[in-house]
Structures are given as structure tokens and as C-alpha cells.
Amino acid sequence: MDKSAEDKFTGFEQFLITKFFLPPLPKSVVPRWHLIKQLNDRLYSDSRLTLVAAPAGYGKTTLVTNWLFSTDRRYTWLTLESDDNDLVRFLSYFLAALQKIDKSIGSEIQNLIRDPFPSSVESLLNTIINDLSIQLKPIIFVLEDYHLINSEPIHKVVQYVMDHQPPSMHLVIITRVLPTLSLVRLRSYNKLTELKVEDMGFNYDEAMDFLINTEKLKLNNQQIEKIHNVTEGWITGLQLASESIRDLDEDNIEEGIQKFGVGNFQTMEYFNDQVYENLPPSIKEFLCQTSGFDRFSPELYDKIMDRDDSILFLEIITNENLFIFNIDRANKWYRYHPLFALFLQTVVDTKQWTDIKQKAVKWFEQNDMVADALNCISGGHNTAEIVRLIESGINDVFRTGKLDMLQTWLNQIPQNILPARPTLNPYINWMMFFSGKFEELISSLQINNSSTKSELIEFSLDNVQMLKAWVSVVNNKNKSLQFVRQSQKNIDKLDPFNRIGTLIALSYAERQAGELIASFNTLQKAFSNNDYPPHPFAEFSLLSEYLAVQNEKGQRMAALDTCQKFILRYKTTKDGDSPPCVDLAYLSLGRLYYESNKLNKAEKYTIRGLNYCKGFSAGTVLGWRGIVTLSLIYEARGEIDMALKTIHEARLEAKGINFFYAMEMAAATESEFLIRCGNIKPVLNWAKERGFTPNDRLKPGYEIQYLTYARLLLAQDMAKDAHGILFKLEQKMRGSEAYGTLIKVCILQSITEAKLNHKEEALGCLKEALHMAASEQYQRVFLNEGKKILDLLAQLTKIAPAFVNILLNNIKLEDVRRISTDAQQTAITSIPSANHRSGNLTEALSPREQEVLKLITEGLTNKAIGEKLFICVGTVKWHINRIFSKLAVRSRTQAIARARQLDILEKGAVLFEESQA
Numbered sequence: 001m002d003k004s005a006e007d008k009f010t011g012f013e014q015f016l017i018t019k020f021f022l023p024p025l026p027k028s029v030v031p032r033w034h035l036i037k038q039l040n041d042r043l044y045s046d047s048r049l050t051l052v053a054a055p056a057g058y059g060k061t062t063l064v065t066n067w068l069f070s071t072d073r074r075y076t077w078l079t080l081e082s083d084d085n086d087l088v089r090f091l092s093y094f095l096a097a098l099q100k101i102d103k104s105i106g107s108e109i110q111n112l113i114r115d116p117f118p119s120s121v122e123s124l125l126n127t128i129i130n131d132l133s134i135q136l137k138p139i140i141f142v143l144e145d146y147h148l149i150n151s152e153p154i155h156k157v158v159q160y161v162m163d164h165q166p167p168s169m170h171l172v173i174i175t176r177v178l179p180t181l182s183l184v185r186l187r188s189y190n191k192l193t194e195l196k197v198e199d200m201g202f203n204y205d206e207a208m209d210f211l212i213n214t215e216k217l218k219l220n221n222q223q224i225e226k227i228h229n230v231t232e233g234w235i236t237g238l239q240l241a242s243e244s245i246r247d248l249d250e251d252n253i254e255e256g257i258q259k260f261g262v263g264n265f266q267t268m269e270y271f272n273d274q275v276y277e278n279l280p281p282s283i284k285e286f287l288c289q290t291s292g293f294d295r296f297s298p299e300l301y302d303k304i305m306d307r308d309d310s311i312l313f314l315e316i317i318t319n320e321n322l323f324i325f326n327i328d329r330a331n332k333w334y335r336y337h338p339l340f341a342l343f344l345q346t347v348v349d350t351k352q353w354t355d356i357k358q359k360a361v362k363w364f365e366q367n368d369m370v371a372d373a374l375n376c377i378s379g380g381h382n383t384a385e386i387v388r389l390i391e392s393g394i395n396d397v398f399r400t401g402k403l404d405m406l407q408t409w410l411n412q413i414p415q416n417i418l419p420a421r422p423t424l425n426p427y428i429n430w431m432m433f434f435s436g437k438f439e440e441l442i443s444s445l446q447i448n449n450s451s452t453k454s455e456l457i458e459f460s461l462d463n464v465q466m467l468k469a470w471v472s473v474v475n476n477k478n479k480s481l482q483f484v485r486q487s488q489k490n491i492d493k494l495d496p497f498n499r500i501g502t503l504i505a506l507s508y509a510e511r512q513a514g515e516l517i518a519s520f521n522t523l524q525k526a527f528s529n530n531d532y533p534p535h536p537f538a539e540f541s542l543l544s545e546y547l548a549v550q551n552e553k554g555q556r557m558a559a560l561d562t563c564q565k566f567i568l569r570y571k572t573t574k575d576g577d578s579p580p581c582v583d584l585a586y587l588s589l590g591r592l593y594y595e596s597n598k599l600n601k602a603e604k605y606t607i608r609g610l611n612y613c614k615g616f617s618a619g620t621v622l623g624w625r626g627i628v629t630l631s632l633i634y635e636a637r638g639e640i641d642m643a644l645k646t647i648h649e650a651r652l653e654a655k656g657i658n659f660f661y662a663m664e665m666a667a668a669t670e671s672e673f674l675i676r677c678g679n680i681k682p683v684l685n686w687a688k689e690r691g692f693t694p695n696d697r698l699k700p701g702y703e704i705q706y707l708t709y710a711r712l713l714l715a716q717d718m719a720k721d722a723h724g725i726l727f728k729l730e731q732k733m734r735g736s737e738a739y740g741t742l743i744k745v746c747i748l749q750s751i752t753e754a755k756l757n758h759k760e761e762a763l764g765c766l767k768e769a770l771h772m773a774a775s776e777q778y779q780r781v782f783l784n785e786g787k788k789i790l791d792l793l794a795q796l797t798k799i800a801p802a803f804v805n806i807l808l809n810n811i812k813l814e815d816v817r818r819i820s821t822d823a824q825q826t827a828i829t830s831i832p833s834a835n836h837r838s839g840n841l842t843e844a845l846s847p848r849e850q851e852v853l854k855l856i857t858e859g860l861t862n863k864a865i866g867e868k869l870f871i872c873v874g875t876v877k878w879h880i881n882r883i884f885s886k887l888a889v890r891s892r893t894q895a896i897a898r899a900r901q902l903d904i905l906e907k908g909a910v911l912f913e914e915s916q917a
Contacts, residue, residue, distance in 0.1 A: 015096055019079045022065050028214040029066055030206050031893060033859025036067050042193040043170060049162055049186055050172045050193040055321045056274045057236025058200040060174045061144060068140065075140035076100050085151040095128065101139055105131040125160050133166035140170045147177035155180055178319045197321060201233025203861050204877065209891040215242040223257060230261040230338060237339055240267050263342040271343040275322065286313040291344030292353055294375050295333045304359035371405060386412055387421060394427055401537035401581025403616040407431055426463035434618040436657030438471055466498050469505045476660035481509040500526050500538040504545050512661055514700035516736040520549050536570060540584040547588035548625060554739030556776040560592050583612035587626035594629055597779040597810065603633050603871050620653045624662035628669050635673055636780060639846045644673055668708045675711050683712050694721035698728050703741060710748055719755040726752060743769045744781050751788050766792050767799055774800035782807050787815060845886060852879045857896050
């Protein structure tokens with residue numbers, strides 16, 4: 001060691017003491033409770049090392065500092081610098097940090113550290129570790145900015161400490177770069193806690209808390225979501241975004257967010273100074289050459305650049321955490337953070353990038369990756385090539401149900417080009433149909449139909465006929481069944497999609513006409529011919545209709561088996577992913593689980609299916625059954641306001657596009673909810689508009705509506721009139737083999753007979769319902785009637801003992817929950833406010849909202865709450881917004897404080913637990 005170094009370390013009093021200080025927390029910190037809970041859980045489960053590794057600006061230091069304040073352990077801190085790559089300097093600071101905990105640690109070797117020979121380093125470390133092992137109280141030791149250490153001897157020191165540290169010591173390493181340390185042993189013994197970039201990004205709620213409460217911005221949910229999407233939770237990105245829009249008035253915020261999303265000076269400057277500037281030239285070159293792709297692979301880069309070293313570069317930039325993400329299970333595809341990619345495009349050689357894109361387009365096209373090829377040339381004004389690529393890939397996109405991508409592609413084509421591209425007409429027309437633009441579609445079909453055969457290929461002509469049939473069906477045009485039957489005369493000659501689509505339209509029309517047997521036979525015919533190439537979107541559209549008919553026929557178990565087999569059949573493809581249209585099956589799966597009262601699964605699957613439909617604006621046309629199911633789930637949980645809101649909006653949307661069948665089913669469901677709530681006035685108007693009377697001959701296809709009408713008559717104490725309607729329905733359901741609906745009819749008949757004091761008849765009707773329902777596990781249809789059938793069910797336990805006992809228990813359970821919720825609302829609204837300015841909670845939290853609030857207090861993220869409750873993130877957000885609204889707060893922190901103020905946290909949790917007992 002040279003003299004200058006020796007002089008530098010003559011005593012600890014000459015150390016820079018600020019290196020031992022915890023960095024000050026910002027004035028307003030977004031508490032990351034889910035991460036703090038994770039760190040604490042791992043700490044107390046005997047984890048030995050916490051590694052927090054993420055790129056610059058992800059809040060690593062703030063998180064660890066905040067965590068330390070929440071623990072009951074002693075801790076010490078050492079901020080590292082580039083100068084600390086000197087072994088003597090590092091060991092001196094290392095020991096000094098430990099002596100801030102206890103001066104006796106390493107006191108015997110304090111002077112020896114100033115001149116450690118390589119052979120003595122291990123003995124020095126042994127002394128320190130031995131001193132640590134006798135500490136009675138546990139210690140947390142934090143090494144911040146470890147990425148600045150590149151000295152191999154120092155890495156060996158840290159490795160030795162990690163491998164031999166006593167149970168009383170927990171080491172924390174904060175770094176931008178994955179350290180060159182061996183972590184295998186700690187991982188294998190589950191002694192390692194890792195937080196990576198995917199853990200460190202702010203979730204939506206944290207972003208909202210930061211933007212609204214910390215930055216004091218006035219933003220709506222959509223604006224917050226846009227900022228969160230473009231920053232992907234990168235905390236510094238959120239700060240830069242807030243700075244860029246802080247001084248904008250309300251009318252210009254949208255534009256400001258949009259400008260930030262395409263890159264602003266402060267963001268570009270940050271990336272240049274903090275990430276890019278000090279990188280080796282070869283790494284800079286690789287970053288720039290791959291920055292313009294939405295995704296790229298080593299194979300792509302090697303091919304277009306005529307190299308073979310991309311794997312090496314990817315390993316380096318991944319370890320360096322240079323805002324890069326692996327996006328597939330096979331570790332073949334990568335992408336950059338969108339804002340970092342924008343920065344790289346500002347420093348890229350424009351001419352070189354043009355050449356790269358041209359080569360990439362060819363490679364993508366040769367490998368059947370049309371979407372990636374289009375991304376390379378979109379915006380490049382090469383319209384002819386864009387259209388050519390779209391035409392080459394559009395059928396495969398449609399076939400697999402990637403309809404959001406299809407819509408994006410079609411939007412890229414100028415309108416004046418479309419007349420010269422008739423092969424695109426079918427896809428344009430179908431997107432109109434799925435979006436509910438039926439009037440525009442009718443006009444388009446008239447134009448298409450006037451074209452000559454030489455101008456349109458057969459596929460297009462078949463589509464014109466099929467779409468006309470579909471428009472006739474959804475609008476409930478006169479003689480729609482006759483029209484659809486005429487359109488399928490040459491059905492065996494059609495291609496798979498047109499053939500299946502026509503048969504589904506026919507089945508729909510037959511069901512609307514009340515011909516369930518014919519509808520079922522039509523669908524079986526569609527399934528019977530398997531000698532054509534697979535068309536996943538057509539097949540899953542067919543499956544959805546088939547399962548709905550099976551359920552109506554009372555074949556729930558068979559439908560469940562069919563659905564699960566179809567999903568498994570398409571579980572994986574050559575790319576390792578299912579086609580997106582598989583999610584259509586989850587709408588049916590959700591309904592089938594609802595019928596058996598598995599509400600969490602039902603909600604999870606239903607929302608998955610609805611998210612697929614809403615992805616390309618087909619929430620009503622393709623997803624209307626799922627929306628009805630979702631409203632039924634909410635009602636089953638006692639969330640009546642949510643149920644009514646959901647079904648009411650669905651009815652209005654269906655009415656807005658003149659989707660008659662969906663509109664009628666939604667209206668009947670909404671009326672049923674209102675009857676159960678005791679609000680029959682709007683239902684009287686509903687029945688009057690349809691001209692229903694007790695003496696009606698049943699209108700074909702209106703069976704569900706008449707079932708609701710029978711409920712209305714019962715609610716008016718018109719049991720004799722209800723009896724007459726139900727008798728007609730019973731005859732109709734038996735004749736059409738609609739046993740699923742017949743179960744409902746029999747249950748209502750039982751309630752009606754009881755009201756008429758016909759006890760034996762009441763038991764007989766309910767007994768028949770049980771015979772049909774027990775083996776198929778149709779629970780919900782009984783549970784929805786609740787106490788009305790409780791006494792009758794109790795007399796029929798010998799019919800299907802296990803099934804009936806489940807029903808009895810669940811009816812009692814739901815009644816307890818209802819009473820508990822009512823009691824809670826009474827209690828909450830009478831609680832005196834601890835703060836007169838805050839007021840009282842005027843609307844009770846539903847049982848599900850109580851669950852969500854309880855999990856919020858435990859620090860769970862939206863994703864974690866969703867996984868815990870088997871619901872999607874979107875639904876979690878909805879519940880959280882409802883909680884915020886009811887508590888009159890704007891953040892999780894405020895919600896917890898407000899709930900504690902009102903003393904409802906524990907009460908809500910207890911009520912829920914009791915309801916599940």
C-alpha cells in the first residue's frame with residue numbers, strides 16, 4: 001500500500017460520515033406496503049440477503065429506507081462510491097459501518113485493516129464475522145450503489161461474508177446492475193429475497209397516489225392510466241411526466257400527456273446522463289441498432305447485421321439492467337422500456353436505421369411475422385407495401401381472433417384505396433358487425449353485393465350473404481329465420497368460417513323463434529364436419545353458442561366438459577401461446593361456474609372473456625352473455641347496486657346498436673333484480689311496453705321474459721295469474737327440452753303453489769326441480785329464491801341429501817350475510833364522526849368491498865388482490881374506486897385512515913369471516 005493511501009486511513013475520524021447516513025425520504029412518500037410486507041415476511045423467515053436490483057430511477061433507495069423505518073431491527077448503512085473499489089478503503093468503511101452498531105465489532109483488527117495482505121483478508125473477515133455472531137440483537141447492513149464496485153477482490157470479500165454471515169446479520173445490496181456474486185447457495189436454501197425491475201415499478205394505485213396526493217395534480221382516471229402506461233411504473237418517469245404537465249390548464253393536459261409520451265427534453269437528458277453516456281461504444285451501437293423494434297430477437301439481430309454475437313450483448317445489457325425486458329417464456333424475444341427506446345431513437349444513425357428496417361421487414365415476412373414487419377414500415381409512407389403485407393397476413397389474424405390487431409391494420413389503410421382491394425371487404429364488414437355499427441354495415445353490404453363476381457372472390461360473396469343473415473338476426477327483422485335458412489342452401493360448399501358462421505346465425509334465429517331443439521341440432525351439425533382446416537375464431541364462436549344451448553337444455557356438466565376440452569385443445573400452439581379467441585370460451589365457463597355457485601371462479605373467467613371482447617369494441621355484440629353473467633354474480637353476492645348498474649348499462653348499449661336479443665335478455669334480467677329488491681314500478685312499465693297479460697298465448701322466443709313476468713305477478717300477489725303463465729311455460733319447456741329453464745319454472749311453480757296453500761303440489765314441483773338440478777349442480781337457481789323455498793327444501797332432504805343440504809346451508813349463509821350487511825349499514829351511518837369535517841359513511845361497503853379493503857390494509861397490490869379473490873385487475877380497480885367514493889378519499893393511505901376513523905376495518909373483516917364460516 002502506498003504512503004498516500006496509508007495517510008488517508010489513519011483513523012475512522014477521517015471517514016466521510018455522510019456515507020453512513022440514510023438518504024432523507026421525500027416529504028411525501030408513497031408507502032409501498034406490499035413490498036415492505038414482502039421484505040418483512042422474508043426477513044423474519046430467516047432470509048440472509050435482500051438484493052434490490054433495478055435500473056436508475058426505480059425508487060430502490062427510498063423503498064429500503066422506508067422499510068428500515070418499519071422494522072424493529074438495528075441497521076447500518078454504507079453508500080458506496082467509485083473510489084471504494086480500493087480494497088483497503090472498502091474494508092475500512094465496511095468495518096466502520098458495523099461499528100456504528102457496536103464499537104466492539106472488529107475492534108481487535110481495526111488497525112490491521114489498513115494494511116491487509118491477500119493472505120490475511122480471510123482472517124480479518126473471520127474476526128468480524130465471529131464478532132457479529134455473538135450479537136444478541138439482529139442487524140441489517142445495507143450496501144447502497146453496489147453497481148459502482150467493479151473490483152474482483154471486493155466481490156470476493158462480499159461473497160465470503162454472504163457465505164459465512166451469522167443468523168443475526170441480514171445483508172441488503174442496492175444496485176442498478178446484477179452483481180457478479182454467486183447466489184446459487186442462498187437461492188437453493190431459500191435465503192435470498194430479490195426485488196427486480198418488474199417488482200419495483202409503481203402499480204396503478206401507487207401511480208395514482210403519487211400523481212394526485214404527492215404531486216397534487218388534478219387528473220382523471222383515464223389520464224392517470226395513460227401516464228402509468230407510458231412510464232410502465234418507472235418512478236422517475238412519473239416524476240418527469242408530472243413536471244411536464246404541472247403548469248398546464250385542464251384543457252391542455254391531454255395534449256401534454258401525449259407530448260410526454262413521444263419524448264421530452266428532461267426525459268431524454270436523464271437517460272443520456274444516467275444511463276447512456278458512460279456505456280462502451282459497442283453497447284451503445286447495439287442499443288441503437290435494436291431500439292426501433294417493438295420486439296427483437298438474437299436471431300433477427302445476427303441476421304440483419306451479419307453478426308453472431310447478439311447473445312453476448314444481450315447478456316451484458318440484461319445484467320446491466322439497461323431498461324430491457326425479456327417478453328417470452330423461451331427467452332427469445334426482448335424489448336426496451338418505451339421511453340428509453342424513444343431516447344435511443346434520438347441518437348441513432350437515421351440512414352443506418354433505415355437500412356436495418358428494410359432488412360428486418362424481409363426477415364419478419366420470411367418468418368411469417370407480418371405484424372412485426374408492419375411495425376417496421378408503419379409511418380414510412382410506403383402505402384403499397386403496407387397494404388400488401390396486410391393482405392398477406394390478415395386472414396391468419398382474423399382466423400386466430402386477434403381482432404384488436406386487425407382493427408389497427410385496417411385503420412392504416414387509406415379509404416381511397418379500399419375499392420381497389422375487395423379482398424379486404426369481408427374483414428372490414430366483420431369489424432363493423434362486432435363493433436355494433438349495423439347501419440354502416442348494411443350500406444357496405446349493399447355496395448359489396450352490387451359488385452360482379454370478377455371483382456369479388458367467392459369468400460367475399462359468401463360473407464355478404466352471411467352478414468346479411470346476421471344483421472337480420474340481431475335486429476330481429478320479420479321473417480329473419482326464413483331469410484337465414486335461405487342463406488344456407490349451399491352451406492356444405494362454403495369455407496370453414498362462412499359455413500360455421502352461417503350455422504351459428506341459423507341457431508340464433510331458431511332460438512329467437514323458440515325452436516331450441518332445432519337450434520341444438522343445427523349446432524351439432526356445425527360440429528359434425530371436421531374435414532376442414534381449423535379456424536379457431538369460428539370454432540370458439542360456435543362453442544359459445546353451443547354451450548349456451550346446452551346450459552338451457554339443463555346439460556351443465558356436459559357443457560363444462562366440452563368447454564374444458566376445447567380450451568385444452570388450443571392450450572398451446574407452435575409459438576407456445578393459445579390464440580386470443582380462446583378467451584371467448586371463458587365467458588361460457590364463467591356462466592357454468594355461476595350456476596354451481598362458484599362465484600369467484602365465475603367472476604374471474606367471465607371478466608377474462610369480457611376483456612377480450614372489449615379489446616376490440618365488441619363488448620356488447622360478442623360479450624353480452626358475459627355481461628349478464630357478471631351482473632348475476634354481483635347480485636348473488638348482495639352487491640345489488642353493482643348488479644343493477646352493470647345490467648342497466650348493458651341494456652342501454654344493446655338498445656343503442658339495436659341488438660334486439662341482447663337488449664331483451666338484459667331488460668328481463670334487470671327487471672328480475674328490481675323485483676327481488678321490491679321495486680316493481682319500473683317492471684310494470686317493462687311488462688306494459690311488451691303487452692304482457694295473464695291471458696297471453698306465449699310469444700315464441702319470449703320464454704325468459706314471461707318467466708320474469710310471472711315473478712312480477714307473484715310480487716303483486718296475483719298467484720293465480722302467475723300459475724297460468726307458469727303452466728304454459730312448463731308445457732313449452734317440456735316440448736322444447738329446455739330443462740335448464742324448466743328447473744326455474746318448477747321452482748316458481750312451487751312458490752306459487754305454496755302461496756295458494758297447495759302444499760303437496762308445491763313439494764311436488766320443487767321435487768321435480770331437484771331431480772333435474774342435483775346431478776348437474778344447478779345451485780344458484782335455488783339460492784336466488786332464498787327464504788321463499790327454505791321450508792319446502794327442508795322437507796325434501798331425502799331426494800338428494802348432499803345437494804339439498806348444501807342449498808340449505810348456503811341459503812342460511814346468504815341470509816346471514818344480508819342481515820349483517822343491513823346491520824353494518826345501520827351501525828356505520830350512526831357512528832359519530834371523529835372529525836366533523838369528514839362526516840359519516842352514508843353507504844355501506846358491500847361484502848366484496850370489505851374483502852378488498854381488508855387486503856388493501858395488508859399491503860397487497862391490485863394484482864395480488866385479484867389473485868387472492870379470483871378476479872381480474874380491472875374489477876379490483878372498480879371495487880377500489882367504489883371504496884374511495886364511499887369513504888370520500890382519493891388514495892389507499894387515506895382509505896385506511898378513514899376506515900380506522902370510522903372503526904369499520906375490523907367490523908368489516910369480522911362480518912365477512914362470519915359469512916364464510
